[in-house]
Amino acid sequence: MAGQSGSVQQQDSLNRYLLFFPHRKNIPVDVHSFTGVETLSQPYRYTLRFTSPEQNLPINAVLNQTAEFVLRAPNPNATWHRQSPWLPVRHINGVITSFSRIKSSGDEAFYECVLEHELALLDRNYRSAVYIGTSVPELVTKLMQDSGYFDGYNIDFDKLSHTYPRREMIIQWKETDLTFIRRLLAEVGIWFRFENHDQVPTETVVIFGDSAGRYIFRDKKLPYVRNSGLTSYNEYITDLEEQHTLIPKNVLVRTYNYRDPQSPQTDKTIETHDIPDGVTTGREYHYADHYLTKGDLDGEEGETATFYARLRYERLLNDQSILKATTSDPELQPGMMFTPTGPIPDSFKSGYLISSMTISGSRAEHYRATLGGIPYLNGYSFRPALLARPVIAGSVPARVAAIVGDKTYAGVDAQGRYCVKFDFDLDEQREGFESALVRLGRPYAGDKYGFHFPLLDKTEVAVMFENGDPDRPYIAQAMHDGARPDLVTNRNDTRNIIRTAGLNKIRLEDRRGKEHVKISTEYEKSQLSVGHLVDAEGKPRGEGVEARTDNRMTLRAAKGMLITTEAQPRAQGQQLDMADAVAQLEKALSLARTLQQSALTAGADPVETDPQTMLKQTMNMLSGAGILTYAGEGLAQVTPQSLQLSAGKDLIATAGNNATVNVVKKLSMAVGDKLSLFVRKLGIQMIAGAGDINAQAQRGAMHMLSQQDFTLTSTEGKMNGSAKQGMQFTCGGGGIRISPNGLVTIFSPTGIELKGPNLKYDGPESAQVQTPSFNKGAFKQRYQLHSPDDDQQILANKKFRMTSSSGQVIEGMTDSDGYTPLIDADDLDTLKMELME
Numbered sequence: 001m002a003g004q005s006g007s008v009q010q011q012d013s014l015n016r017y018l019l020f021f022p023h024r025k026n027i028p029v030d031v032h033s034f035t036g037v038e039t040l041s042q043p044y045r046y047t048l049r050f051t052s053p054e055q056n057l058p059i060n061a062v063l064n065q066t067a068e069f070v071l072r073a074p075n076p077n078a079t080w081h082r083q084s085p086w087l088p089v090r091h092i093n094g095v096i097t098s099f100s101r102i103k104s105s106g107d108e109a110f111y112e113c114v115l116e117h118e119l120a121l122l123d124r125n126y127r128s129a130v131y132i133g134t135s136v137p138e139l140v141t142k143l144m145q146d147s148g149y150f151d152g153y154n155i156d157f158d159k160l161s162h163t164y165p166r167r168e169m170i171i172q173w174k175e176t177d178l179t180f181i182r183r184l185l186a187e188v189g190i191w192f193r194f195e196n197h198d199q200v201p202t203e204t205v206v207i208f209g210d211s212a213g214r215y216i217f218r219d220k221k222l223p224y225v226r227n228s229g230l231t232s233y234n235e236y237i238t239d240l241e242e243q244h245t246l247i248p249k250n251v252l253v254r255t256y257n258y259r260d261p262q263s264p265q266t267d268k269t270i271e272t273h274d275i276p277d278g279v280t281t282g283r284e285y286h287y288a289d290h291y292l293t294k295g296d297l298d299g300e301e302g303e304t305a306t307f308y309a310r311l312r313y314e315r316l317l318n319d320q321s322i323l324k325a326t327t328s329d330p331e332l333q334p335g336m337m338f339t340p341t342g343p344i345p346d347s348f349k350s351g352y353l354i355s356s357m358t359i360s361g362s363r364a365e366h367y368r369a370t371l372g373g374i375p376y377l378n379g380y381s382f383r384p385a386l387l388a389r390p391v392i393a394g395s396v397p398a399r400v401a402a403i404v405g406d407k408t409y410a411g412v413d414a415q416g417r418y419c420v421k422f423d424f425d426l427d428e429q430r431e432g433f434e435s436a437l438v439r440l441g442r443p444y445a446g447d448k449y450g451f452h453f454p455l456l457d458k459t460e461v462a463v464m465f466e467n468g469d470p471d472r473p474y475i476a477q478a479m480h481d482g483a484r485p486d487l488v489t490n491r492n493d494t495r496n497i498i499r500t501a502g503l504n505k506i507r508l509e510d511r512r513g514k515e516h517v518k519i520s521t522e523y524e525k526s527q528l529s530v531g532h533l534v535d536a537e538g539k540p541r542g543e544g545v546e547a548r549t550d551n552r553m554t555l556r557a558a559k560g561m562l563i564t565t566e567a568q569p570r571a572q573g574q575q576l577d578m579a580d581a582v583a584q585l586e587k588a589l590s591l592a593r594t595l596q597q598s599a600l601t602a603g604a605d606p607v608e609t610d611p612q613t614m615l616k617q618t619m620n621m622l623s624g625a626g627i628l629t630y631a632g633e634g635l636a637q638v639t640p641q642s643l644q645l646s647a648g649k650d651l652i653a654t655a656g657n658n659a660t661v662n663v664v665k666k667l668s669m670a671v672g673d674k675l676s677l678f679v680r681k682l683g684i685q686m687i688a689g690a691g692d693i694n695a696q697a698q699r700g701a702m703h704m705l706s707q708q709d710f711t712l713t714s715t716e717g718k719m720n721g722s723a724k725q726g727m728q729f730t731c732g733g734g735g736i737r738i739s740p741n742g743l744v745t746i747f748s749p750t751g752i753e754l755k756g757p758n759l760k761y762d763g764p765e766s767a768q769v770q771t772p773s774f775n776k777g778a779f780k781q782r783y784q785l786h787s788p789d790d791d792q793q794i795l796a797n798k799k800f801r802m803t804s805s806s807g808q809v810i811e812g813m814t815d816s817d818g819y820t821p822l823i824d825a826d827d828l829d830t831l832k833m834e835l836m837e
Contacts (some may be wrong), residue, residue: 009458009525014688017034017069017070017071017072018068018069019031021062022202023066027054031048031050033048033228033361033364033365034047034048035359035360036359036360037358039334039357039360040191040335040355040384041191042182042190042252043116043117043118043187043594044094044113044118044194045115045116046069047114048114048115049111050110050111050112051110051111053109055108055109056101057101058113058441059099063096063097066094066096066097067093067113068093068095068113069094069532070088070091070092070738071090072087073087073089073330074086074087076771088201088405089331090333091119093114094204095115095120096113096115097115097116099114119178120767121149123178124176125176128172128174129426129427130169130170130422130425130435131171131172132430132435133167133169133433134167135165136170137473138166138189139210140157140181140184141157143177153197153203154205155208159209160210160411161210161300162188162210162420164188164303167303167471169473171473171704173281173390177761182384183387183389186384188303190210191208191383191384192208193206193215194206194207194333195207207505212337215335216661218336220338221339221340222338223341224237225237225342226339235330236327237325237326237329237340238326239325241323242322242347243323243324243326244279247319247539248280248316249280249283250283250313251286251309252283252284252286252289252309253312254285254304254737255290256288258273262499275377278725279320286465288466288469288472290308290471291308292309298399307561316382317399321347321374321375322372322374323373323374324370324371325371325603327368327371327372328369332354332357332371333354334357335353335422337351337352338352338354340352340353350375352375353374353375355372358369358370390470391467391468392465392468392469392470393625394464395463395464396462396465397423397460397461397479398462398463399434399459399460400421400458401418401419401420401432401435401639402432402456407453408456410455415437416440416452417437417438419434419438421434422463435473437476438463438474440452440475441476456501458479459478459484460481460484461479462476462477462478462480463475465680470649480681490658490743494506495510495532496510503522504520504522505519506518506519506545508521510533513530516532517529517628525550527547527548527549529547529548530544531543541544557624559622559625560622560627562576562578562581563630564630565630565631565682566630571746581630582619583617584630586616588656589612589616591654592607592609592612595607598678604677611649611650615650615652649743723738725740733748734747759810781823782819782821783820783823783833784814784820785798785818785835794817796817797813798813798814800812800832801834802833803818803832810823
């Protein structure tokens with residue numbers, strides 16, 4: 001600590017106190033008096049009054065100039081050993097932050113200046129800033145070096161007892177750099193003091209400590225003497241004072257960490273035998289300290305729950321016993337530990353740590369320092385008092401910053417958090433790392449459910465802070481601005497709109513009489529419009545409901561679907577109200593039953609009404625997975641291509657009036673078992689306007705019966721009749737019989753009349769008629785086998801077994817296209833198919 005400047009030492013003065021300006025060595029000054037304040041974790045400040053023969057010292061010669069203030073004492077051995085007449089005691093370096101000319105005389109002028117450590121200059125730098133991924137010691141070092149007043153050698157964090165983690169983000173909000181540094185250090189319990197460089201006394205090192213290991217332990221014993229009004233050449237200590245207060249017995253800290261909602265809490269008590277019993281009571285509870293983990297048992301791991309609980313209790317211990325004293329020793333300074341000797345109070349016996357001092361001295365008065373401090377206790381250290389953390393009221397504007405990659409989409413992390421660029425942040429060098437990841441406040445959230453519209457790069461957001469804490473931001477809401485205007489303005493203020501950047505949209509129009517809802521996406525222009533339909537320019541284009549897409553559309557309902565034009569005025573009634581549709585089904589069933597009875601009476605095969613009855617039951621209230629379609633004024637299905645109606649079981653068509661089938665080219669009907677046609681009143685009319693009529697009973701008989709006349713006529717051709725086993729025409733008991741061998745017999749019970757102008761008898765003649773043959777295997781078909789879940793997955797080259805409802809079993813193998821061989825399909829009932837491998 002002791003040292004001196006050669007230039008100062010050369011000054012020929014009897015003054016114990018010297019002031020020297022290294023950059024203006026020609027300024028003659030003589031210290032008149034001084035006062036000083038030195039406190040742990042604060043820059044020291046000395047107010048110096050001096051005289052100078054120069055009546056008008058230039059302001060820039062003193063203000064903002066480095067200076068050295070030297071305290072020295074006479075050397076008692078100087079005469080005998082030819083040593084320097086002065087011994088250096090303290091060397092205080094700094095910069096002049098205030099300069100005043102107080103008065104002057106004919107010989108000299110009287111000035112006053114303030115000397116402070118360079119760290120005090122950081123109190124002139126006021127700002128708001130964001131710091132990412134740094135620890136408290138690292139950030140303090142950076143701020144000091146960025147100021148230009150410090151290099152690595154005069155910043156000493158080398159002997160910290162704790163390890164301090166890097167924080168995601170630290171925000172400086174409307175603070176000077178010095179206030180910000182002192183606040184951060186106090187929050188983690190790091191204090192600092194000043195010490196002259198051991199090699200260069202004109203340089204001052206800032207020593208940072210977080211334990212008693214960084215105290216200055218002085219071996220020198222300083223005697224305590226009671227104040228008698230006399231003076232002494234030797235240094236001493238006097239006016240010992242002590243003040244004791246009750247403190248809480250323990251400290252509880254708790255916080256909420258959304259990353260792990262089971263927030264750790266620690267109830268921590270520090271025990272020390274140096275505190276008398278019964279001087280603690282109560283408990284102090286602190287919420288929302290900045291930590292993420294519980295930490296080790298003794299709080300040695302920095303910035304954990306246990307660490308902060310211990311830190312807060314140590315601050316209480318610092319305030320429990322306040323010790324004061326007065327001394328004449330100029331070597332004492334904050335951060336120094338010493339033990340007074342003599343009849344001292346018990347509180348001073350364990351050692352006395354100086355935490356603050358107020359100093360004064362002059363040409364006329366001896367050096368005097370009033371000390372403030374605490375007793376030395378094993379297991380705890382001095383902790384600077386907490387500075388008020390700034391509170392950010394309201395919101396702060398910011399913009400979403402894409403983390404990495406494509407900025408077309410939201411840059412969220414695995415937890416759905418965003419990086420933001422605060423508008424007050426002047427640092428433009430951290431693209432993609434402008435802030436820690438912050439959460440987005442939403443009106444609804446839960447376990448993998450909630451409400452989240454991703455925010456894109458450059459979106460303006462209003463950021464708020466939990467309890468106003470600058471280090472706990474969250475996005476409160478997104479905002480429109482001049483560059484990104486609102487989608488609802490005075491031009492369309494009757495609309496309520498949700499629209500994404502990809503133009504997915506939900507629009508709700510509230511204009512009276514023109515209300516509508518539209519849900520749309522740009523992909524294939526898929527849209528659902530409800531109500532008053534308008535085009536892109538707001539012009540009407542319809543009413544009701546419209547669903548459209550440039551691609552495919554599917555309607556799927558597992559339990560049934562009702563499509564109806566039955567009215568429900570003002571949305572009254574139940575979902576499955578279908579009275580008109582059910583009435584129509586019952587009417588069709590009644591008509592079918594009436595015609596069924598008529599067919600039975602006429603001897604025709606009756607209409608089967610059981611499937612129709614079952615279908616009506618299924619459709620009624622959609623008790624089964626069916627589709628019921630009803631249209632009060634008619635129903636049309638039209639296509640310029642093909643229309644297929646297919647039923648796995650029964651196909652039923654009922655008309656209360658007429659049924660018309662118009663086919664331009666060919667009408668084909670194939671029936672597996674039987675075709676039964678019954679007409680109740682007006683008969684059957686079959687006319688071929690061109691071409692033949694071909695009626696065959698290929699495996700049975702043909703019967704044609706009429707109650708009245710039966711006419712066979714060929715207007716321009718001939719009529720042929722043939723039969724392989726014989727023919728017979730009869731009427732009234734007589735007739736013509738032709739046997740299979742060609743014998744013709746004419747018989748009559750009353751007589752035979754032959755009329756004609758000629759009757760000719762010739763020899764035998766035979767007519768050969770080719771009898772059509774019928775292919776017994778005409779009804780054959782093959783089947784293509786596929787996976788039950790995917791009709792595109794063909795089962796090729798697979799062995800199968802097919803069992804018909806009659807019990808017939810057919811085995812075979814599918815070909816490369818999954819087809820079976822041709823199978824006799826006389827039995828068109830249910831077929832059971834199974835694979836054999």
